[in-house]
Amino acid sequence: MSRVVSRGASAVSGMLGGAIAGAIFKQVWKFASGKDDAPQATSDEYGWREILIASAIQGAIFGVVKAAIDRSAARSIHRATGK
Template identity: 50%
Template sequence: MSQKNDRDRREAAGSTSAKILYRPFGLVSSIVGGVVAGQVFRQVYKRVAPGHPDDPPKPLESEYGLKEILLASLLQGAIFSLVKALIDRGGARMFQRWTGEWPGD
């Protein structure tokens, strides 16, 4: 019974250390993900809304209707969420390959 408790404690300690070691890696990947997502969104917006300026409408720009602003925001949120999930998951897998421990859970 005590062997199981020792193993559980070691796994918990390993998991905690993996989370701590992953934090800087996760922070850098989040920043890179935000930059990548912004570039992807701009390219997608150019193709989805031809004839519009290169930059999507911002909520306080009066020359755009609410519908255009909401659609641009919806598209931006979906792209950012998708890119973040891909980069977070890929970063966690890479971290696991390097260290042998999964940084989450």
């Protein structure tokens, strides 16, 4: 039973984490660049440098948010189930 709860919580936390990371990245990018939207990798209007910097920032934010949410979810499940 705890495996089912763990997988469900993991799926929900993954979706929540992605949404939170996306919102944080959008605000960080807006602050750093002064532009509302981050460059897309396929966009011709941005150079390699700007695209790669945006991707690196986005990846770092996603990684930190995912780790924080996964850790919180694991601790919550442990407290609830004792395992």
